[in-house]
Amino acid sequence: MTVKPIRAKALTMAALAMFAVSACSSSSATTAPATTPTTAPNATPVASAAAADTHKATTITVGALRPGATQEAVDALNSQISQFTAKYPWITVTSVEYNWTAPTFAAQLAGGTLPTVFNIPFTDGKGLIAQHQIVNIDARVRALPYVTKFNPNVLVNGQDTDGKIFAVPYSAYGNALTYNRTLFTQAGLDPDKPPTTWDEVKADAKIIATKIPGVAGFATMATQNTGGWQITDMTYALGGRMEAVDAKTGKVSATVNNAQTKAALAYLHGLRWDDNSMGATFDYNWGTINADFAAGQIGMFTGGSDLYTAMVQNNALKPADYGVTIIPLATDPNAGVLGGGNLAAVSVLTTEDQRDAAVDWIDFYYIERLITQDGAVADAQALKANNQPVGVPSLPVFDKATYDQSQLWIKDYINVPTAQMAPFTSKIFSEPLFVEPLYNTQDLYATLDPVVQAVLTDKNADINALLDAANVKVQKIIDTPAS
Amino acid sequence: MSSRAEPVTAASGVHKRRGLLTWVSRDGLSTFAFLLPLLLIFGTFSWFPIVRSFVMSVQHTNLVSPPTWVGLDNFATVLSDPLFGKSVANTIYFALLALIIGYPIPLALAVIMSETRRFKGLYSALAYLPVVVPPVVAVLLWKVFYKGGPNGAFNSILGNVGLGPIQWLGDAAMAMPAVVVEATWAAFGGTVIIYLAALLSVPPELYDAAEVDGASILQKIRYVTLPHMRGILFITLILQLIATAQIFTEPFLLTEGGPANATTTVLLLIYQYGFGSSLGGHFGEAAALSLMLAAFLGVFTAVYFWLTRSWSTES
Numbered sequence: 001m002t003v004k005p006i007r008a009k010a011l012t013m014a015a016l017a018m019f020a021v022s023a024c025s026s027s028s029a030t031t032a033p034a035t036t037p038t039t040a041p042n043a044t045p046v047a048s049a050a051a052a053d054t055h056k057a058t059t060i061t062v063g064a065l066r067p068g069a070t071q072e073a074v075d076a077l078n079s080q081i082s083q084f085t086a087k088y089p090w091i092t093v094t095s096v097e098y099n100w101t102a103p104t105f106a107a108q109l110a111g112g113t114l115p116t117v118f119n120i121p122f123t124d125g126k127g128l129i130a131q132h133q134i135v136n137i138d139a140r141v142r143a144l145p146y147v148t149k150f151n152p153n154v155l156v157n158g159q160d161t162d163g164k165i166f167a168v169p170y171s172a173y174g175n176a177l178t179y180n181r182t183l184f185t186q187a188g189l190d191p192d193k194p195p196t197t198w199d200e201v202k203a204d205a206k207i208i209a210t211k212i213p214g215v216a217g218f219a220t221m222a223t224q225n226t227g228g229w230q231i232t233d234m235t236y237a238l239g240g241r242m243e244a245v246d247a248k249t250g251k252v253s254a255t256v257n258n259a260q261t262k263a264a265l266a267y268l269h270g271l272r273w274d275d276n277s278m279g280a281t282f283d284y285n286w287g288t289i290n291a292d293f294a295a296g297q298i299g300m301f302t303g304g305s306d307l308y309t310a311m312v313q314n315n316a317l318k319p320a321d322y323g324v325t326i327i328p329l330a331t332d333p334n335a336g337v338l339g340g341g342n343l344a345a346v347s348v349l350t351t352e353d354q355r356d357a358a359v360d361w362i363d364f365y366y367i368e369r370l371i372t373q374d375g376a377v378a379d380a381q382a383l384k385a386n387n388q389p390v391g392v393p394s395l396p397v398f399d400k401a402t403y404d405q406s407q408l409w410i411k412d413y414i415n416v417p418t419a420q421m422a423p424f425t426s427k428i429f430s431e432p433l434f435v436e437p438l439y440n441t442q443d444l445y446a447t448l449d450p451v452v453q454a455v456l457t458d459k460n461a462d463i464n465a466l467l468d469a470a471n472v473k474v475q476k477i478i479d480t481p482a483s
Numbered sequence: 484m485s486s487r488a489e490p491v492t493a494a495s496g497v498h499k500r501r502g503l504l505t506w507v508s509r510d511g512l513s514t515f516a517f518l519l520p521l522l523l524i525f526g527t528f529s530w531f532p533i534v535r536s537f538v539m540s541v542q543h544t545n546l547v548s549p550p551t552w553v554g555l556d557n558f559a560t561v562l563s564d565p566l567f568g569k570s571v572a573n574t575i576y577f578a579l580l581a582l583i584i585g586y587p588i589p590l591a592l593a594v595i596m597s598e599t600r601r602f603k604g605l606y607s608a609l610a611y612l613p614v615v616v617p618p619v620v621a622v623l624l625w626k627v628f629y630k631g632g633p634n635g636a637f638n639s640i641l642g643n644v645g646l647g648p649i650q651w652l653g654d655a656a657m658a659m660p661a662v663v664v665e666a667t668w669a670a671f672g673g674t675v676i677i678y679l680a681a682l683l684s685v686p687p688e689l690y691d692a693a694e695v696d697g698a699s700i701l702q703k704i705r706y707v708t709l710p711h712m713r714g715i716l717f718i719t720l721i722l723q724l725i726a727t728a729q730i731f732t733e734p735f736l737l738t739e740g741g742p743a744n745a746t747t748t749v750l751l752l753i754y755q756y757g758f759g760s761s762l763g764g765h766f767g768e769a770a771a772l773s774l775m776l777a778a779f780l781g782v783f784t785a786v787y788f789w790l791t792r793s794w795s796t797e798s
Contacts, residue, residue, distance in 0.1 A: 103754075106763035110546035120761075127762040132548045214634055223739050225761075280632030282653045283741055348547060442761050454743035457653050461743075469565070 055090035058353045061115035062361055063098025066314055073313045076386035083378060084364050091357045101286070102225050102442055109133060112349050117358045119342045120167065122157040123441035129159075129166045134345040138164040140359040146371050149398045153435065158343045167343035170366035172395040174327075174337040174433055175233040176305040176424050177201065181323040183299045187211045194325040194423050198237075198267060201300060201328060205277040208299035216279025218271055219298045220452070224285040227452035228445030230302055232338060232437065234264035239332025242437045242444055243478075252439045254474035256448060257467035260332075265455045265463045273459050282456040291315050302327060304340060305424055308392045308416060319416070324393065325423035326431060336432035339395065370397055373409045380413035391416045393425050400429065443477045539770035545763050557771035561756075567772075569744055570752040576659055577748060578727040585667035586723060590716070592671070593678030594704060607679065611672040618669060622736040625665040626652070629737070652738050655745035662746055666733045670726075674719055681715040682708065717791050724787075725780055749776055 064077055074095075081093045096115045105124075108114045120128065128134045141147055142165065150169065158167030181191035187208040195201040205217030221230050232242055240260025244253045272278045281292065290307060292298050294315035305324060311317035329335040344366050346358040368375025380390045391414030396403035418425070437444055447470050454461040506512075540557055544550035561567055596606045613621065628636040629651035641647035651661045685708060693703045709716070731750040734740055740747035740755070747755070749772065756769035 100761075102761035103758040105761045106758040109761075110757075110763050110766065124761050131545050131762060133545065133762070214632060223741065280630065280635070280648065280650065280653065282631075282650075283739065446759055450741065450743045453741045454655075457650065457742035458655055473565070 056353050057090050057092070058351075058357045059092040059094060060117060060350075060354055060357045060361060061094045061096050062365070063096055063115040063118040064365065065095055065097055066099040066310065067097040069097075069313050072386040073388055076382050076388045079382040079386065080365060080379070083382070084361065087364065088357070088360055091360065093361065099287075102446070112347075114347045114349075116347050116350055116354055117344060117361050118347065119170075120345055122169070122341045122343060123436050123445075125157040125159075125167050125343050125345075126438065127440070127442075128345070133348065134166050135348055135350065135355055136160075136164055136166055137168075137346055137355065137359055138166070140356065141165045141168055141362075144359075144363055144367075146367070146398070149371065149402065151396060151398055154341065154397055157341070157435075158345075167345040168362050168367065169341055169343050169397050170362070170370070171306065172339060172341035172397050173304040173306040173393075174339050174395055174424075174428050174431075175230075175237075175302055176324050176337075176393075176428075177300055177302055177327050178293065178307060179300040179323045179325065180293065180296060180298065180321050181420060182318075182321045183208055183212060183215060183296065184323070187299070191323055191420075194323060195300075195328065196325075197328045198330075202267070202271060202275065202277070205271060205299060206275045209275070209277040209279070212299075214279075215297055215299060216281070216292075217275075217277035217299045219278055219281065219284060219289060219292070219301045220268060220456075221284045221286060221289050221301075221303070222452045222456060223283050223449060225442050225445040225449060226285050226289075227450075228448030231261060231264055231268075231448055231452050232445065233302055233327065234267070235261045236336055236338040236434055237327050238263055238330045239334040239336075240264075241334070242474075243439055252478050254444070254471050254478055256444065256474055257464070257471040260330075261467060262463055265451065265467070268452070269455050269461070269463070272456050278456065282453065287314075294318075294321070296321065305393045305395075305428070308421075309389045312389050319420075322417065323420050323423070326427040329431065336434045337428065339433045339435055341395075341397070367397075370406055371402060376406050376409040377413070380410040384413045384415055387415075389416045390414050391418060393421050393428070395428070395433070440474070440477050444474050447473050447477070536770045536773055539767055540774050541767070543767050546766060553767065557767040558775070561768050561772045561775070566744060566747060566752055566755075570747045570749045573659065573744075573746060574728055574730070574748045574750075577663060577730055577746075578724060580660060580663040581667065581723065581727045584663055585671065586720065588667065589671040589674035590678055593675045593682060594708065596675070597679060597682040598700075607676065610675045613669050614672040616669075618732050619736065621669050622665060622733055625668075626737055629661055653742055655742050658738050658742060658746050662730075662733045662737055665737065666730065669733075674723075677715065677719060678712070681712045685711045721784060721787055725784065728776065728780055 065073060077095055081095065084093060085091060098115055098118055100118075100120060105114075105120070120134075147165075151172075154169045154172055155165070158169055159165055177194065179191075179194050184191040184194075184204075187204075188211065189204055189207060195204050201218060207217070208215060209217035221227055235242065235258065238260035240255075240258040242254070242256050242258070242261070244255050245251070246253070268278075272282075279297070281288075284292070284301075286303070289298065289301055289303070290311050291314075293301060294311045294317040308317070308322055308324075311322070312319075327337055329337070344362045346355055346362075350358065364375070369379035370376070382388075383390045390410055391407070451463075451466045451470050454466055455463065539550075541552060541554055542550040543553045543557075592610060596603060596610070599606060616624075630636065630638070631648065631650045631653045632638065633642055633648045635648065635651070637651065638648035641649065650657060652658050689707045689711075690703055693707050698706065729750050730748050731754065734746040734748055734751055735754065738746045740751045753769045753772050753776070756765040756772065757763065759765075
């Protein structure tokens with residue numbers, strides 16, 4: 001009689017043990033990043049079938065679409081994946097949603113959930129390389145035929161101090177003044193004559209804010225490091241710099257409390273508190289300012305010259321609204337356009353085969369469209385077939401001649417309103433272009449975010465004191481060695 | 484010695500076997516089986532991270548490269564960070580506001596609801612409804628309400644009576660009270676239910692006796708209700724203080740710590756150490772500050788219970 005309960009207990013225990021095991025298995029299974037499997041419907045391995053026999057089957061994940069991308073954007077990517085897998089039949093490509101933001105990237109990096117191939121801004125290249133957080137793909141990239149053609153000033157963002165390539169630059173942009181042509185018209189301004197000086201920006205912003213209630217004449221980003229980024233943009237346009245390097249000792253000094261940054265903040269303070277031209281939202285980041293601009297809530301803002309694609313894919317931008325022009329430059333000889341761009345990098349949590357496949361993908365998806373006619377045309381065809389923007393203003397990753405040539409190759413496919421982008425495209429190549437601060441760039445931007453916020457939300461903000469405190473903090477960050 | 488030792492060993496062996504059998508027959512095995520999943524889950528998701536935090540607090544690590552030992556440097560870095568003092572002050576400010584706004588409201592509502600004759604269940608459900616709304620959804624909804632322009636929900640209401648518009652989240656002075664109001668709305672339902680349950684435990688004959696003695700409603704609350712709820716009030720107070728010290732979701736989603744760090748709390752600073760930089764190199768500092776917060780809350784709770792031990796046991 002006493003056996004039964006014990007047997008029952010043993011069965012209970014066994015059941016619980018099985019539950020525990022299955023619970024552990026399922027929890028470990030869920031640690032994989034959530035993916036959106038992307039099938040390659042038209043993948044037809046033809047000539048590459050023999051090559052496939054000599055390669056090990058490999059799967060890579062690629063972060064090529066932002067969360068919330070339209071179905072058309074997904075279709076365009078699927079089409080490109082089909083082309084890729086036709087060329088490399090042993091590689092299976094899975095698309096995952098990915099969008100670089102400072103906090104989410106740090107979490108994905110630490111958690112090991114980044115896709116095999118992901119993009120990072122130029123500003124993160126050096127830091128990630130120094131901290132061994134991305135893979136050395138030097139030999140693989142140097143095997144590509146065009147590696148010597150990269151613009152060295154662009155390629156350097158993905159190289160370590162010895163010149164080894166860890167990340168491949170695939171897009172470059174200049175910061176620009178984006179403006180809403182429809183709002184300009186409504187406010188009685190000529191959308192074909194956008195402002196060319198900061199005084200004109202101020203005047204136009206006031207007109208828009210006054211004549212169209214509820215709309216910000218001028219807005220600026222202020223959170224997730226974008227406030228620091230854009231105040232740096234204005235500082236460069238006025239001739240200032242955020243860092244200085246001693247030519248003799250090589251010591252890096254923070255100079256965020258320079259006269260031009262003070263002037264830029266005072267300018268924003270005037271727009272906000274004297275003119276009331278900046279609306280009611282002062283915590284914009286890259287995504288939210290794009291969304292509000294596309295929704296017709298913002299007259300002007302500064303940002304990358306390549307925003308059109310993101311606004312079409314994610315924010316349902318009406319093409320007729322979009323206008324972009326060169327950022328106004330001061331007469332200071334050091335004044336220039338702050339450049340920027342993106343690098344394609346490979347996760348450290350990969351096998352050698354995956355790294356090979358990752359570089360194949362980078363070559364196919366990011367670079368061939370810039371440097372070969374076939375690549376450029378195929379990319380443009382896929383994008384245009386799915387109503388995605390072709391011909392968005394950018395800057396050369398290689399040399400200017402290659403860039404011009406690539407524009408000719410895709411001439412017949414360009415579907416963006418190029419006339420509305422002419423104020424930018426007609427002038428950018430004659431303007432001085434500068435790279436972003438080189439040392440601890442994102443930390444520098446993060447430190448300046450609260451300063452920008454203070455100016456926009458506190459009428460009595462002490463700009464000098466705020467910048468002096470920020471300068472001390474940035475210097476401390478610069479002086480702290482990387483791990 | 485050995486001849487004397489053997490029987491003892493044998494006896495102890497028999498005793499052990501009997502002990503094991505007794506343990507098994509007295510449900511020890513099934514108890515252990517039931518405990519095992521809990522141990523595994525807690526071990527994996529609670530204790531291991533706690534131990535890991537201790538280790539990381541003395542390391543410089545980005546969780547990708549091999550960590551390096553830095554001793555107490557992370558603690559020194561945190562303590563010398565100007566944002567540390569600011570975040571502590573903000574957290575205390577939040578706790579005080581939450582105490583003033585968030586502590587008495589659930590109690591008052593619970594007392595009123597317990598006195599209500601009709602629709603008591605409906606009122607309880609309505610009070611608890613905000614707790615059912617997922618926190619992120621609720622916070623983002625409030626962010627829309629708080630929109631700073633004249634078209635924002637709250638500003639539209641104020642505009643009807645000629646007030647505003649107010650920069651609810653875009654003004655350093657207004658941002659923290661706005662966060663507290665949202666947090667109070669989101670959490671008070673749970674506390675109301677706890678108070679209602681406690682109120683039911685008050686013997687009704689005490690109210691009858693008080694009524695015979697001619698006590699007013701306020702006097703009944705003062706002399707009957709509150710003394711009986713003292714224990715639960717102390718517990719909810721300490722729980723609220725611990726929760727306010729760990730406030731994160733609301734300032735993170737509503738203001739991201741802004742404007743100009745006006746709502747950067749200790750937990751938000753921990754997050755910023757860990758994830759504020761895209762290179763993620765400050766996990767050591769994040770772990771150090773987490774431990775400092777945990778130590779403070781542990782000491783605070785112990786002192787609180789020691790100071791209130793006589794009050795909380797009286798009833």
